[in-house]
Amino acid sequence: MVTRSDMRAEATLADPRWPLVVARDPHADGSFVYGVTTTGVYCRPSCPSRRARPEHVAFYGTAEQAEGAGFRPCQRCKPEQLSLARRQAAMVAELCRYIETAPHPPTLVELAQRAGLSRYHLHRLFKAVTGLTPKAYGTAHRARRVRRELSGSGTVTDAIYSAGYQSSSRFYEQADQVLGMSPGDYRAGGANTEIRFAIGECSLGAILVAQSGRGVCAILLGDDPDALARELQDSFPAATLLGNDAGFERRVAQVVGLVEHPRLGLDLPLDVRGTAFQQRVWQLLQQIPAGETASYGELARRLGQPKAARAVAQACAANTLAVAIPCHRVVRTDGGLSGYRWGVARKRMLLAREAEK
Numbered sequence: 001m002v003t004r005s006d007m008r009a010e011a012t013l014a015d016p017r018w019p020l021v022v023a024r025d026p027h028a029d030g031s032f033v034y035g036v037t038t039t040g041v042y043c044r045p046s047c048p049s050r051r052a053r054p055e056h057v058a059f060y061g062t063a064e065q066a067e068g069a070g071f072r073p074c075q076r077c078k079p080e081q082l083s084l085a086r087r088q089a090a091m092v093a094e095l096c097r098y099i100e101t102a103p104h105p106p107t108l109v110e111l112a113q114r115a116g117l118s119r120y121h122l123h124r125l126f127k128a129v130t131g132l133t134p135k136a137y138g139t140a141h142r143a144r145r146v147r148r149e150l151s152g153s154g155t156v157t158d159a160i161y162s163a164g165y166q167s168s169s170r171f172y173e174q175a176d177q178v179l180g181m182s183p184g185d186y187r188a189g190g191a192n193t194e195i196r197f198a199i200g201e202c203s204l205g206a207i208l209v210a211q212s213g214r215g216v217c218a219i220l221l222g223d224d225p226d227a228l229a230r231e232l233q234d235s236f237p238a239a240t241l242l243g244n245d246a247g248f249e250r251r252v253a254q255v256v257g258l259v260e261h262p263r264l265g266l267d268l269p270l271d272v273r274g275t276a277f278q279q280r281v282w283q284l285l286q287q288i289p290a291g292e293t294a295s296y297g298e299l300a301r302r303l304g305q306p307k308a309a310r311a312v313a314q315a316c317a318a319n320t321l322a323v324a325i326p327c328h329r330v331v332r333t334d335g336g337l338s339g340y341r342w343g344v345a346r347k348r349m350l351l352a353r354e355a356e357k
Contacts, residue, residue: 005055012054016333020045021057027301033079034059035071042066047077089304091115092129099138108134129304130280140279193239197232199225200252202259204346207322208232209252210241215269219255219322221342235320258323262290262354270324274315281315288329290354295333317341323350 012018020028028045035042036052042060043049060066063073063080073080095111106114111134112122126134195217197210208228210218218235220228233241242248254268272282284299296309296316303312316327319341328347332338340347 008057009053009055012057012059015059016335017045017059018054018057022051024048027298030306031297031301032059032061033063033066035066035069040071041074042071042079043074044077044079047074047079049074049076088125089129089306092126092304095126095134096130096137099134105138106134132280193236194242195232195236195239196242196245196248197229198243198245198249198252199228200249200256202256204259204342204349207252207256207259209248209255211248211251212271215271216251216255216321216324217271217273218320219324220320221322221346255323259350260353262323262326262350268324270321272321272325274318277311278315278318281312282319282325285316285319285325285327285329288326290326293329293331293335293351295331296338297333299330313338326350329354 017032021034024046026046033042033044035058037056108119112119115122130137195210195212199208204221205223206225206228208220210232218232220231222228280303284302288294296312299312300306300308316330319325319327322342328350337344337347
């Protein structure tokens with residue numbers, strides 16, 4: 001006979017939050033708390049206290065909800081207070097806003113003084129939370145701003161200074177790294193830029209691979225080869241697209257090899273362009289091994305922004321380097337498959353292939 005206790009235990013074991021409690025995952029802190037009916041206390045997921053039996057556990061989204069249900073905060077993990085990770089993430093988020101709004105790029109000394117930390121500690125903490133150093137974050141933010149400004153109606157010089165660069169000469173030294181081309185060429189939709197590309201076939205359908213002078217800039221999947229070529233043309237309307245290159249078709253074969261045998265990996269230079277947040281997400285995606293998955297919420301917590309799951313999903317959708325930046329390895333919290341730029345069916349096939357030993 002199935003008892004009520006058995007039913008509660010079964011519900012807890014089926015809840016995706018239970019494995020986080022079992023693992024005492026600090027990345028889950030702030031996303032939920034759990035109450036223990038036998039003690040009347042509620043804890044954060046990483047609580048070091050002896051683990052409760054599943055039939056005695058109840059999950060709540062916030063500390064307020066747990067207290068409203070009659071639970072009191074655990075004295076060991078103090079779930080009613082912000083976790084250290086969340087306090088650090090909030091501090092770094094404030095520094096990010098300061099970097100974005102400061103009239104001049106702040107130095108590491110300025111940032112450390114603002115945070116009340118040593119330069120070494122601030123540098124290490126900032127990179128742990130964002131995936132970028134303070135200097136790299138500032139550079140990425142200015143790059144995003146200058147790309148936006150160049151799309152406007154002002155002059156190139158106006159765009160450079162509006163984006164926070166102190167001199168046009170300093171920007172032109174970095175223009176190729178920031179834009180992949182000169183500012184004028186970027187504004188003209190890629191004029192004077194050569195992009196080699198080729199279209200092939202793989203088990204997922206048609207595949208287009210394109211490469212700029214900096215590296216592979218697009219890997220597109222679809223059913224219609226002509227549609228893939230039009231998508232590339234729309235991205236670089238004034239660039240010179242060079243197709244039918246027998247030598248470059250070998251590059252396509254390398255990418256097809258990654259699609260068919262994902263565990264072999266792909267050692268190719270990538271031309272990755274995106275906002276600072278998108279680049280942080282894409283870096284995390286490249287750290288997910290073949291055969292494993294992560295949820296949007298989990299990636300958001302790794303970024304130190306547990307409420308940014310939707311922004312993570314948007315960054316995945318903006319990825320133009322299929323398979324090389326494996327956004328197909330990101331799933332919903334319940335393990336279900338959500339949208340994929342190149343179709344959920346392809347996502348399912350990729351994951352099934354990677355699960356094979």
